[in-house]
Amino acid sequence: xxxxxxxxxxxxxxxxxxxxxxxxxxxxxxxxxxxxxxxxxxxxxxxxxxxxxxxxxxxxxxxxxxxxxxxxxxxxxxxxxxxxxxxxxxxxxxxxxxxxxxxxxxxxxxxxxxxxxxxxxxxxxxxxxxxxxxxxxxxxxxxxxxxxxxxxxxxxxxxxxxxxxxxxxxxxxxxxxxxxxxxxxxxxxxxxxxxxxxxxxxxxxxxxxxxxxxxxxxxxxxxxxxxxxxxxxxxxxxxxxxxxxx
Numbered sequence: 001x002x003x004x005x006x007x008x009x010x011x012x013x014x015x016x017x018x019x020x021x022x023x024x025x026x027x028x029x030x031x032x033x034x035x036x037x038x039x040x041x042x043x044x045x046x047x048x049x050x051x052x053x054x055x056x057x058x059x060x061x062x063x064x065x066x067x068x069x070x071x072x073x074x075x076x077x078x079x080x081x082x083x084x085x086x087x088x089x090x091x092x093x094x095x096x097x098x099x100x101x102x103x104x105x106x107x108x109x110x111x112x113x114x115x116x117x118x119x120x121x122x123x124x125x126x127x128x129x130x131x132x133x134x135x136x137x138x139x140x141x142x143x144x145x146x147x148x149x150x151x152x153x154x155x156x157x158x159x160x161x162x163x164x165x166x167x168x169x170x171x172x173x174x175x176x177x178x179x180x181x182x183x184x185x186x187x188x189x190x191x192x193x194x195x196x197x198x199x200x201x202x203x204x205x206x207x208x209x210x211x212x213x214x215x216x217x218x219x220x221x222x223x224x225x226x227x228x229x230x231x232x233x234x235x236x237x238x239x240x241x242x243x244x245x246x
Contacts, residue, residue, distance in 0.1 A: 012065040014058040018050060019043030019230030021065065022223070023078045028065055029223055035061065040225035041177070041184050077227065082155045082235045085227065086148050093224035094140050100217060101133050107210040115207060119200060124193050129214075132186045139179050147172050151236050169240055173233050180225045187218045 012021055012028075018039035022029045032039045036054050037047075051058035077088050108129045112122040147169070154166050191197065197211040 012047070012062045014048040014051070014062050015046055016062075017044055017046055017230075019226060021047065022075075022226055023231065024074050025065075025068070025072050026075045026223070027072055028068065029226070030219065031065060031068060033219070033222060038184070040222045040229060041181050043226055043230035078231070082232060083152050085232050086151060089224065089227055089232070090144060090148065093220060093227075094144065096220055097136060097140060097217075100213065101136060104210070104213050104217065105129065105133060107206060107213065111204075111207045111210050115203070118202065121193050125190060128186055128190050128193070132183060132190070135179065135183055135186070139176070139183075142172075143176065147176065151232075154236065154239055166240070169236060173237065177229055177233070180229060183221065184225070187221060190214060191218065 012025075016024075018032060018037055021032065022039050022043065029039060035056065037050050042050070047062060048058040051061055077085060080088060108122075108126050112126040116122045150166055150169055150172070154169065194211060194214070197215045199208050199211050203211075
């Protein structure tokens with residue numbers, strides 16, 4: 001579980017994992033993303049290791065990050081137990097997606113129809129969004145109806161548990177993490193095809209809102225995946241491993 005460890009309250013150190021950094025100072029998610037760091041699907045990597053691949057000076061990045069929002073408190077959700085964290089993920093990120101994906105779908109279709117002749121890249125934006133939504137919605141359903149109930153059952157028991165749903169959790173978690181990678185790749189492609197969501201000069205209000213909403217969806221998804229991959233799933237994995245040894 002990526003929670004702040006032996007570091008001062010606001011100091012970022014190159015030995016910290018990317019997940020620890022975002023949990024310590026949530027506003028740094030955007031700063032890491034801007035620099036090319038993948039803190040959600042690969043949040044278990046240290047800042048130092050990730051910086052090498054990006055050809056960045058890890059110490060300089062750490063110092064820059066440390067200077068941002070020095071009075072920011074650690075994320076409130078970071079102190080939640082696993083069951084409360086699941087509730088938080090469902091009420092915050094899942095609810096957002098169930099509401100936003102249909103609305104965004106209508107916006108994407110609208111600007112593709114109105115502006116597609118002048119901006120042929122919108123056909124690819126439309127295709128990528130359809131694929132993103134078709135991946136996301138079954139993923140959310142699986143978590144809500146199968147995986148999260150099994151996690152709640154496991155984490156609420158004081159004894160080692162067994163049963164088909166609990167026994168299948170390690171495999172289910174691996175599948176969810178693989179699906180997170182797919183969604184992350186689609187979001188990356190959307191950002192590339194839209195030139196970082198740059199609205200063209202002839203873009204209308206709907207065009208502007210679509211790109212704003214897609215960028216917001218990306219930011220929310222990165223934080224959503226971070227909470228699962230780097231905080232919730234390791235806690236559940238530790239519990240299932242302990243049960244297997246019992």
